[in-house]
Amino acid sequence: MEQAIFFQALRENLRLRRFLPWIVLGVLLVFGFGHLWSTFQPDASLEQRYGTVSSILVFHILALTSAILTSTILSQEIEQKTIVYLVTRPVPRWKLLLFRYLACGLVVSFLGGFNAVCASVGVYGSLGAGASLAKDIAAIVVGAFAYGAFFMFLGLLFNRAMIMCLLFAFGWETMVPNMPGQMCYLSINSYLQAIAQHPSQGGNKGLGLLTSTAGDNTLTSSVGYMAMIGFAVALVALSAWWFSTFEYLPREDAE
Amino acid sequence: MASPIADLTYRNYDGPLEPPVNRWWAIAKMSMRLSTKKRGFWVWSTFSCFWYGILLIIFYVNDTLAAANPMGQQVSLLKGLVWKDQFLNAFSESQLFLFILALLTGAGSIANDNRAKALLVYLSKPCTKLDYVIGKWLGIFIPITLVTTVPAVVFYLYCLMSYRSYGFWSQDPWLFVQLMGMVLIPGTLYASITLAISSLFEQGRLAGAVFAGVYFISYFVTLLMELVHTQMTMGGNEVPPIVNNLFYASIDGLQIGMLKIILHTNGSPKFPIQLGQMSTRMQVPEPSTFLFIPLFLVICAGSVLLAWSQIRAVEVVR
Amino acid sequence: MVVASQVSRWYGQVIGVNDVTCEIGPGITALLGMNGAGKTTLIRLITGQLRPTTGVLTVFGLQPFANPEVYRRMGYCPEIDNFYEHYSGRDFVRYLARLDGMSAAKAASRTDEVIDMVGMTERAGRRIAGYSKGMRQRIKLAQAMLHDPDLILLDEPLNGLDPVGRREFMDLLHGLAENGKGILVSSHILFEVEQMTRSLLLLHRGRLLATGDLGVIRSLIDKHPHQIRIDTDEPRRAAELLASVPNIVSMKFDRSGEALELEVREPAAFYDALSAAILERGLLVRGLSSPDNNLESVFKYLVEA
Numbered sequence: 001m002e003q004a005i006f007f008q009a010l011r012e013n014l015r016l017r018r019f020l021p022w023i024v025l026g027v028l029l030v031f032g033f034g035h036l037w038s039t040f041q042p043d044a045s046l047e048q049r050y051g052t053v054s055s056i057l058v059f060h061i062l063a064l065t066s067a068i069l070t071s072t073i074l075s076q077e078i079e080q081k082t083i084v085y086l087v088t089r090p091v092p093r094w095k096l097l098l099f100r101y102l103a104c105g106l107v108v109s110f111l112g113g114f115n116a117v118c119a120s121v122g123v124y125g126s127l128g129a130g131a132s133l134a135k136d137i138a139a140i141v142v143g144a145f146a147y148g149a150f151f152m153f154l155g156l157l158f159n160r161a162m163i164m165c166l167l168f169a170f171g172w173e174t175m176v177p178n179m180p181g182q183m184c185y186l187s188i189n190s191y192l193q194a195i196a197q198h199p200s201q202g203g204n205k206g207l208g209l210l211t212s213t214a215g216d217n218t219l220t221s222s223v224g225y226m227a228m229i230g231f232a233v234a235l236v237a238l239s240a241w242w243f244s245t246f247e248y249l250p251r252e253d254a255e
Numbered sequence: 256m257a258s259p260i261a262d263l264t265y266r267n268y269d270g271p272l273e274p275p276v277n278r279w280w281a282i283a284k285m286s287m288r289l290s291t292k293k294r295g296f297w298v299w300s301t302f303s304c305f306w307y308g309i310l311l312i313i314f315y316v317n318d319t320l321a322a323a324n325p326m327g328q329q330v331s332l333l334k335g336l337v338w339k340d341q342f343l344n345a346f347s348e349s350q351l352f353l354f355i356l357a358l359l360t361g362a363g364s365i366a367n368d369n370r371a372k373a374l375l376v377y378l379s380k381p382c383t384k385l386d387y388v389i390g391k392w393l394g395i396f397i398p399i400t401l402v403t404t405v406p407a408v409v410f411y412l413y414c415l416m417s418y419r420s421y422g423f424w425s426q427d428p429w430l431f432v433q434l435m436g437m438v439l440i441p442g443t444l445y446a447s448i449t450l451a452i453s454s455l456f457e458q459g460r461l462a463g464a465v466f467a468g469v470y471f472i473s474y475f476v477t478l479l480m481e482l483v484h485t486q487m488t489m490g491g492n493e494v495p496p497i498v499n500n501l502f503y504a505s506i507d508g509l510q511i512g513m514l515k516i517i518l519h520t521n522g523s524p525k526f527p528i529q530l531g532q533m534s535t536r537m538q539v540p541e542p543s544t545f546l547f548i549p550l551f552l553v554i555c556a557g558s559v560l561l562a563w564s565q566i567r568a569v570e571v572v573r
Numbered sequence: 574m575v576v577a578s579q580v581s582r583w584y585g586q587v588i589g590v591n592d593v594t595c596e597i598g599p600g601i602t603a604l605l606g607m608n609g610a611g612k613t614t615l616i617r618l619i620t621g622q623l624r625p626t627t628g629v630l631t632v633f634g635l636q637p638f639a640n641p642e643v644y645r646r647m648g649y650c651p652e653i654d655n656f657y658e659h660y661s662g663r664d665f666v667r668y669l670a671r672l673d674g675m676s677a678a679k680a681a682s683r684t685d686e687v688i689d690m691v692g693m694t695e696r697a698g699r700r701i702a703g704y705s706k707g708m709r710q711r712i713k714l715a716q717a718m719l720h721d722p723d724l725i726l727l728d729e730p731l732n733g734l735d736p737v738g739r740r741e742f743m744d745l746l747h748g749l750a751e752n753g754k755g756i757l758v759s760s761h762i763l764f765e766v767e768q769m770t771r772s773l774l775l776l777h778r779g780r781l782l783a784t785g786d787l788g789v790i791r792s793l794i795d796k797h798p799h800q801i802r803i804d805t806d807e808p809r810r811a812a813e814l815l816a817s818v819p820n821i822v823s824m825k826f827d828r829s830g831e832a833l834e835l836e837v838r839e840p841a842a843f844y845d846a847l848s849a850a851i852l853e854r855g856l857l858v859r860g861l862s863s864p865d866n867n868l869e870s871v872f873k874y875l876v877e878a
């Protein structure tokens with residue numbers, strides 16, 4: 001039963017029509033900018049360039065991918081009314097949610113990892129990013145599940161959660177990590193940056209803003225891991241409880 | 256009139272057609288009615304004017320303080336202000352809200368019809384594919400254009416009545432005409448792009464997600480290039496043309512480019528304060544008119560054509 | 574199987590189901606009502622998609638909301654016409670079989686069985702997007718019967734089925750009912766329901782108007798005497814013979830003069846008297862019918878009341 005839920009969700013997310021655009025995006029945008037970055041920042045080392053491209057593009061696209069794929073975990077079923085078939089089956093609702101979430105998280109992680117590889121190939125011409133790439137992939141996996149948990153919860157709370165998720169992914173996650181004091185800790189991106197440990201942008205405030213590292217972020221990698229895993233687990237549990245407790249009916253006014 | 260052999264197409268009506276205005280206008284009206292019924296439409300429309308509000312407050316306070324100052328107009332921030340740039344800045348600041356409005360009004364316009372198989376209903380009426388496309392296009396274009404027009408005109412009239420002494424009229428007597436061209440740009444681009452994306456899907460939500468993805472990712476490119484441009488300018492480096500070109504390679508960038516061309520300006524800092532030569536140099540220069548306008552038109556026309564090609568009068572089973 | 578006690582469900586200020594008390598047991602039960610009567614709300618309450626605002630509703634003695642134990646014994650064919658359109662009918666049913674807890678092999682074999690039961694074997698491999706209304710209806714029925722449930726709820730199941738399909742479907746339901754299954758069929762196509770069952774639940778504006786056997790309900794409607802039509806060559810003699818029978822409210826000859834139309838309060842007593850008239854007095858009767866002893870009339874009388 002669990003397998004069926006997981007693989008069906010995986011199959012849905014891996015449909016060529018849905019999956020291919022993200023791959024094309026990774027190749028065109030991340031690889032393209034990785035390749036061009038030497039023109040924009042000629043004095044920077046390869047490691048710095050990779051870190052910059054990864055922070056600016058890979059991590060922001062990660063949030064975007066997660067917002068689009070994860071916020072629809074249930075809302076799409078509700079909108080197309082197929083939720084009825086799922087909630088009247090002898091399967092606990094929390095399992096429905098959890099295994100769909102896991103499948104979605106896996107796909108988002110894969111896409112994020114692919115983008116990180118594109119960035120590495122774009123900057124180094126190979127997988128030369130090595131340790132930085134490994135750390136990035138770890139941060140991406142953690143981020144995929146943390147973002148996913150948050151967006152899934154928003155999707156359960158609100159009818160039209162996608163706009164909120166997108167604003168969060170591009171507004172909140174770009175601005176809040178750059179805020180002074182403790183505010184930056186209210187952003188998932190700050191924790192992911194702590195895990196990824198990209199080279200500092202030095203005094204370059206502008207790049208600091210775009211890479212979401214202009215705030216007073218003093219988090220260590222281990223704190224980043226613990227906080228994000230705790231955050232994801234707590235939100236998934238909350239979402240499971242929410243979905244098991246409240247009514248989810250097909251929307252008659254779905255538009 | 257009717258043949259003894261039954262017409263098996265969806266189109267049964269072969270009588271005279273009313274003047275076209277009645278057909279596409281009916282569709283446009285229906286689309287607009289649906290959009291304006293949404294509370295979000297009014298909320299985001301109001302938010303989209305916020306920069307004009309901020310400018311009004313700044314101008315009013317500054318003017319009041321200047322009047323109380325013995326030096327009067329000599330020290331006013333309004334002195335030496337590039338007035339047309341304020342409209343450009345207000346538009347730039349409203350872009351996110353206009354995008355949300357386009358998402359609300361446009362993403363589901365054809366996708367929802369696809370899902371409900373309403374296209375068959377529309378096209379079984381004495382209404383052509385072209386009527387349908389024009390109606391849907393106008394249904395997105397008109398609300399967005401009104402949202403961009405109303406605050407611009409109000410702000411223009413306020414400035415015209417209050418700040419002529421600061422050169423509002425003399426600086427650019429044709430500004431109103433330029434503004435009337437400017438306000439058409441967002442509606443035109445959003446209507447075309449959302450219509451194209453919407454026609455590719457059978458769910459408004461998916462169409463919206465794709466549109467949002469395209470918008471945000473391309474917006475990020477613009478943001479990135481703006482930063483690179485600023486960094487390089489401040490570092491005294493020559494900005495490579497690719498940076499300036501990529502700045503306009505987004506939904507936002509396309510509109511800003513067109514606006515700069517129409518207003519014939521490179522722009523100036525967001526807040527109306529004078530920062531000298533450097534602040535002017537930090538603005539990404541106006542794109543080439545002869546390349547950019549055709550590019551804009553090709554994108555809009557191509558999008559509408561894509562939507563047109565996707566609309567089928569029969570149910571296609573794949 | 575289903576016990577509802579003073580169940581009400583509100584949607585904000587709109588009431589969907591109002592103070593409904595009823596029981597549904599084995600056999601086929603029809604859930605009748607006009608559009609907006611509360612049929613779908615009641616089915617959603619039984620299938621645990623909704624919770625009652627007040628009252629208690631149990632299925633197999635359990636609260637149905639989000640309760641897998643209930644769903645293990647319940648099958649549901651919703652009214653909606655929505656599917657994973659890019660799936661084939663077989664893939665769709667097999668996926669739901671897996672959600673029913675079947676192993677992959679068992680799901681595959683059971684899927685083939687139910688698809689065969691609804692007559693979709695040859696077309697089950699095609700994408701649902703290309704299915705006709707009737708084919709979609711059959712696939713919905715197939716998924717409702719997958720796990721051999723004790724209780725099956727069917728919301729407007731006959732919509733879109735062709736006449737042959739309807740007949741096959743009704744035979745299928747009768748077969749299931751004979752095996753002790755409980756089947757609740759929601760519909761507003763009365764003559765079809767009548768062919769399926771005499772047991773009904775009648776909802777109107779959210780309230781339960783009547784529940785039980787159609788004949789019993791009809792006999793309890795005193796306000797409307799039973800209409801009986803006797804086709805005979807001697808209508809006047811028939812009138813003469815029957816005039817003394819108690820509980821006859823009115824008599825009239827039809828326009829052709831070949832039938833006597835009566836309104837009767839206690840039909841059982843009347844039929845006894847009629848038998849006597851035929852057997853003992855040699856009254857020649859060609860036909861006997863009761864035009865309002867049917868579901869449509871019962872429905873009309875109750876709703877009008």
